[in-house]
Amino acid sequence: MSEYRVTDPYTGQVVKEFPTATDEQIRAAIERADAAYEPWCTTPMAERAAILGRAADAFASRSRELAEIIRTEMGKPLGQGIAEAEFSGEIVQYYVDNAEAFLADEVLEVRSGVDARIRKSAQGVILGIMPWNFPYYQVARFAFPNLMLGNTVLLKHAPQCPWSATAIAEILAEAGLPAGAYENIFATNEQIADIVIPDPRVRGVSLTGSERAGAAVAEVAGRHLKKVVLELGGSDPFVVLSADDMDAVVQAAVDTRLENSGQSCNASKRFIVLDELYDDFASRLGAAIAAVPVGEPGDEDALVGPLSSQAAAERLRQQTASAVAEGAEVLAGSLDDGGDARVAPALLGGVTEQMQAYREELFGPVGTVYRAKDVDDAVRIANGTPFGLGARVWCTDPELALAVADRLDAGMVSINGAGSEDVDMPFGGTKRSGFGRELGPHGMEEFMNKKLVVG
Missing domain, CATH: 3.40.309.10 (Aldehyde Dehydrogenase; Chain A, domain 2)
Structure with a gap:
C-alpha cells in the first residue's frame, strides 16, 4: 500500500491512493526544477504575474471543489474548506500585486558616497515540506512568493493530502506555469533526507510541521549548509x-x-x-x-x-x-x-x-x-x-x-x-515554534539573494 493515500476520517475508508515516487522519479523532478529555474527567473515580471494571477482566480472559482477534496482528506468542515481555498487565492494575488515593489532595488546611503544598492533576486530550487492541517493555505504562503520571486519549487505534501497536492499542481499547469517550475513529489522522508536535501541544486528548505520533523530536516539541511525556514507547533x-x-x-x-x-x-x-x-x-x-x-x-x-x-x-x-x-x-x-x-x-x-x-x-x-x-x-x-x-x-x-x-x-x-x-502580515514564531517568516513582504525574503552591487 502506498504511503500517499486519502483516508476519509469520517468513515476510516481509503478513498484514493497515489503511488510513492521512485528514487529515479525524484531525481528527475529535481532535474526538471533546476532546468526550469533560469528560464523562469528571467521571465518578465508581468508574465509571471499573469500566470500566477490566473492561478489566484482558480482558487476562488474552484473553492467548493477544492473544499470537498480536503473534507475527504482531513475532515475539514466544508465552509472552512471553502474559506481556506479562497484565502489561498488572496495570498497568491497579494504577491502578484506587490512583487514588483518588493523586488525593487534598496539604495544604501554609504559614507564613501558611491552608488550602493541591494539587488533582490531568486536563488534556485526550493523544497517545501507541507502539513495536512491547511492543505492549500500552507502551500500558498510558501510556494507563491517563491514563484513570484523567480525560484522554482519542489513540493512534498503530507502523505494524507495527495489529492489536494495534485489539485494545486493542476491549477498551476492550467494557468500556464512552465513545466518544471513547480514539481509535486510524493517522496518518502528517507528520499527527502537522502536524495533531495543533499542535492546541490536544491538551495533551501521550508517545513511546516511537528517539532520532530523540523529537527530532523534541520539536521540534514545543516550538514549540507542549506538554509531552513521552520514553522512548527504552538501552545x-x-x-x-x-x-x-x-x-x-x-x-x-x-x-x-x-x-x-x-x-x-x-x-x-x-x-x-x-x-x-x-x-x-x-x-x-x-x-x-x-x-x-x-x-x-x-x-x-x-x-x-x-x-x-x-x-x-x-x-x-x-x-x-x-x-x-x-x-x-x-x-x-x-x-x-x-x-x-x-x-x-x-x-x-x-x-x-x-x-x-x-x-x-x-x-x-x-x-x-x-x-x-x-x-x-x-x-x-x-x-x-x-x-x-x-x-x-x-x-x-x-x-x-x-x-x-x-x-x-x-x-x-x-x-x-x-x-x-x-496576507500582508508576517507569520512565524520563536523558541521551539521555529524560525523564519511567511506572508507579507518578509515571506518573499527568506529564499532571496540580496546582492550588494557597488558602482
Whole structure:
C-alpha cells in the first residue's frame, strides 16, 4: 500500500491512493526544477504575474471543489474548506500585486558616497515540506512568493493530502506555469533526507510541521549548509486581564480554540485569566465549548469536524486522559468518545507545571484554563512553554496591554481581538515554534539573494 493515500476520517475508508515516487522519479523532478529555474527567473515580471494571477482566480472559482477534496482528506468542515481555498487565492494575488515593489532595488546611503544598492533576486530550487492541517493555505504562503520571486519549487505534501497536492499542481499547469517550475513529489522522508536535501541544486528548505520533523530536516539541511525556514507547533496563550464585554472575549476564545477542529498551530490553547475574572470566564467558556457539536459531512456551517485521522484523535485522548490522571479537572465537555476520529470539544482546568499537559501542545478541540494571581503571574504562565508562536491579550488599558505584549515570548501578539493573520502580515514564531517568516513582504525574503552591487 502506498504511503500517499486519502483516508476519509469520517468513515476510516481509503478513498484514493497515489503511488510513492521512485528514487529515479525524484531525481528527475529535481532535474526538471533546476532546468526550469533560469528560464523562469528571467521571465518578465508581468508574465509571471499573469500566470500566477490566473492561478489566484482558480482558487476562488474552484473553492467548493477544492473544499470537498480536503473534507475527504482531513475532515475539514466544508465552509472552512471553502474559506481556506479562497484565502489561498488572496495570498497568491497579494504577491502578484506587490512583487514588483518588493523586488525593487534598496539604495544604501554609504559614507564613501558611491552608488550602493541591494539587488533582490531568486536563488534556485526550493523544497517545501507541507502539513495536512491547511492543505492549500500552507502551500500558498510558501510556494507563491517563491514563484513570484523567480525560484522554482519542489513540493512534498503530507502523505494524507495527495489529492489536494495534485489539485494545486493542476491549477498551476492550467494557468500556464512552465513545466518544471513547480514539481509535486510524493517522496518518502528517507528520499527527502537522502536524495533531495543533499542535492546541490536544491538551495533551501521550508517545513511546516511537528517539532520532530523540523529537527530532523534541520539536521540534514545543516550538514549540507542549506538554509531552513521552520514553522512548527504552538501552545498559544490567551491572556485575559480585563474586559468591557466578556461575552465577546469568550466568543473569541471559542473561535480561536475550535477553528479547524482545534488543529491549528497558532490557535489559542491556554486561557490565562486573572483571579478576579477566572470563575466567570471559565464558566462561560466551558458552557460555550461544550455546546459546540461535532459536525457531519457536508455541514457547511460546522465549526468542528472529526480530527484528521483516528490516530490523531487517539493521541489527543491519551494526552487528556493523562492530564486527568495527574489531577486535571474536566470543567466542560466529555472525554468519553468512541474509537473513531470524532473528539468532542472540552475544557480542562487545574493543569499544573508538574503535568505533561503543561508543556505539550493539545492538537484538537480541547483547551486548558489557568488562574493567574496578577499580571506578572499571567506573563509567567504564558511564557512557561517550549513554544513561542502567537499570543492574544485582552485588556481595557492600552498601555498595560502593550507592555504585556512586549513581555510575551512569541512571534506574534494580538491585542483585544485585532487580527494578526492576513496576507500582508508576517507569520512565524520563536523558541521551539521555529524560525523564519511567511506572508507579507518578509515571506518573499527568506529564499532571496540580496546582492550588494557597488558602482
